[in-house]
Amino acid sequence: MASDAPAWALALLREARVGRLATADADGRPLVVPVCYALDADGQRLYSAIDAKPKRTRQLRRLRNIRENPQVSVVVDQYDEDWTRLCYVIVEGRAEIVEAGPLRERAIDLLLAKYPQYLALGLAAGDGPVIVIAVERIVAWRFA
């Protein structure tokens, strides 16, 4: 899938420091939150971690939404006052919540490599779940 997207879009997806994740509950009520994320080398999966504060974590709306409805959308974009430079990349896919195992470890490795900030937060040792998004479609847009 990801290989259909133009090179600039894949580069933006790899390099951007923040994306915005939209989920929706069983009634279709959407929620959008900023997320740190990492894209797998093959572009097939996108990972996002949840800080390990177990009690609050379980109640997080994005997780509840994904349990009810795995369809998600993530946008990564660049804003510029020169609107001819605007661009965005939307990833659509299906999310699952992974509590343990090799997929969670892969996610943690990639997130630690991209965000050294997670070291201080104890991400590797933490027991928080990760959101794993199987990329189904990429929509890329730029002004030009």
Added chain:
Amino acid sequence: MASDAPAWALALLREARVGRLATADADGRPLVVPVCYALDADGQRLYSAIDAKPKRTRQLRRLRNIRENPQVSVVVDQYDEDWTRLCYVIVEGRAEIVEAGPLRERAIDLLLAKYPQYLALGLAAGDGPVIVIAVERIVAWRFA
């Protein structure tokens, strides 16, 4: 509603140059896109314009989604490599598509005042619809 939000959150909502709008279709499939927007002086409504390219405009997924399901979520956030500075504000509300009349004019006035770029794009003269979001809830978060 908006008056319940902390002052920093309302200031961020007023001043940020880009937000991300999540809609969902009748099946609850979410879509998130970056949007330029303006908040009304009383914080009750948030406006976003659609570029006036009528044929493509009518088919825009965000508009189709809103027609099917008016529930929307908008996030405005600040990313910083110092994660103690992270913050975001989520607006939840109901959207309607306004093709003409005083509410559309109000939206155009506010958007032109915030974004001079729209002048060059002929927003005032254009006949594109605007998305009007009635703010129902504001969720504000910051690291500290």
